[in-house]
Amino acid sequence: MRSLQGAIIAGIFWMQAFAACSAPAEEVIDVGVRGDARPFVWYDGNSMQYLGFFWDICSEAVRRAGYQIHADLLDIRKRTEFLKTGKGEFDLLCDPTTLTIERLRNFTDVKNGGKASDLSFSPIIFIANSSFVEPGRGATRKRGGGTISATIGSNCKDIMSQQTAARSKPGDDGKSDAGATSHWYDLPTITMMPDEPKPNETVVRYEIWGYVAGTNIGDILQRWWDASGKERQVCLRDPPLSSHKDAATEFCEGRLARYFGDIDIVKAAIADYQSQTGRECAADVSNSNGSYEPYAFVLSSKHFGNFPERFTLALYGMFQDGTMERLFEGHFPGSRKSQYLDVLFAINSIPAGFGESKQTFYSGGK
Numbered sequence: 001m002r003s004l005q006g007a008i009i010a011g012i013f014w015m016q017a018f019a020a021c022s023a024p025a026e027e028v029i030d031v032g033v034r035g036d037a038r039p040f041v042w043y044d045g046n047s048m049q050y051l052g053f054f055w056d057i058c059s060e061a062v063r064r065a066g067y068q069i070h071a072d073l074l075d076i077r078k079r080t081e082f083l084k085t086g087k088g089e090f091d092l093l094c095d096p097t098t099l100t101i102e103r104l105r106n107f108t109d110v111k112n113g114g115k116a117s118d119l120s121f122s123p124i125i126f127i128a129n130s131s132f133v134e135p136g137r138g139a140t141r142k143r144g145g146g147t148i149s150a151t152i153g154s155n156c157k158d159i160m161s162q163q164t165a166a167r168s169k170p171g172d173d174g175k176s177d178a179g180a181t182s183h184w185y186d187l188p189t190i191t192m193m194p195d196e197p198k199p200n201e202t203v204v205r206y207e208i209w210g211y212v213a214g215t216n217i218g219d220i221l222q223r224w225w226d227a228s229g230k231e232r233q234v235c236l237r238d239p240p241l242s243s244h245k246d247a248a249t250e251f252c253e254g255r256l257a258r259y260f261g262d263i264d265i266v267k268a269a270i271a272d273y274q275s276q277t278g279r280e281c282a283a284d285v286s287n288s289n290g291s292y293e294p295y296a297f298v299l300s301s302k303h304f305g306n307f308p309e310r311f312t313l314a315l316y317g318m319f320q321d322g323t324m325e326r327l328f329e330g331h332f333p334g335s336r337k338s339q340y341l342d343v344l345f346a347i348n349s350i351p352a353g354f355g356e357s358k359q360t361f362y363s364g365g366k
Helices: 003-024 054-063 078-085 101-106 156-167 216-227 244-252 262-277 306-322 323-331 339-348
Strands: 028-034 041-044 049-053 068-074 092-098 119-121 126-135 140-142 147-151 181-183 205-208 234-236 258-262 283-286 293-298
Touching: 003 244, 028 041, 028 054, 041 054, 041 092, 054 068, 054 092, 054 323, 078 092, 078 101, 078 293, 078 306, 101 119, 126 216, 126 262, 126 339, 147 156, 156 205, 156 234, 156 283, 205 244, 216 258, 216 293, 244 258, 244 262, 258 262, 262 283, 293 306, 306 323, 306 339, 323 339
Parallel strands: 028 068, 028 092, 205 234, 205 258
Antiparallel strands: 041 049, 092 293, 119 293, 126 258, 126 283, 126 293, 140 181, 147 205
């Protein structure tokens, strides 16, 4: 009997060993992850983990699609290059990327002018609003507040050089101007569209506006400035900021009159600045409508041809079974979805349908 048991055990052992050797290794998806897009996705230095609403969506959808996940911190240079050309080892961008016609066109085949034909967008998963913040009224602000006095018609490159030089210039207290402060009433009035200079004015205040490279609102601003901004008293920060951390620092230390971006991300970046520096940074959010930002994930079929379809199926499943709703409530406790986001969640919650192995009757639909 013992010999029989031993033979059975040995047989099971060798069968398991053979199965382990012959089974294909689980495929690993390389995910490029933004480190500074709180509350959607960011890298937490204390826990050394990625966190956020989008990160939880990405990791769960990759798991449901049948893959393992490997995350790489995504900087602006790599992100821009990937979106333009598809070059890079990423299979997925876990990043609040705005779906635009221009990007869709770039993801088509080469015959239609596309340069990144391996890429595609997931379904839209979130609708955001981009606008800007400006110095808070009644609060103490750094000297300058993102404005520079210059002769009318000055070149923006020269104006930005002035600001750079002012950073190292000692203030009245022996410190650099970056440490000096003034009240909001010492600063020029900031309007949605700065007034055209008066005919007799020779020295005027130029406002410096900033945004993070690669953002949709940045593209909109650049087009506006190319068309009419040169005649206004406005200079766009050149080069654009490389991260929201840098943008919040520039704004809070008085070197930007306006900081443009997804308002949720902008407010989170300013809150991080205050938390890390212990300094106040009062900011008023513009009442303007801003730009419509439909966010979707960018997928690549370069390494795994059926990955985009499997990931998309997993996303729809997460909407359908209530996972997306639970994740939203967990990451935005007490927040109500906008009317547009409510509609989006409802649209993406497509019916489960009839499975071949499980015939379930669903009333109210066909």
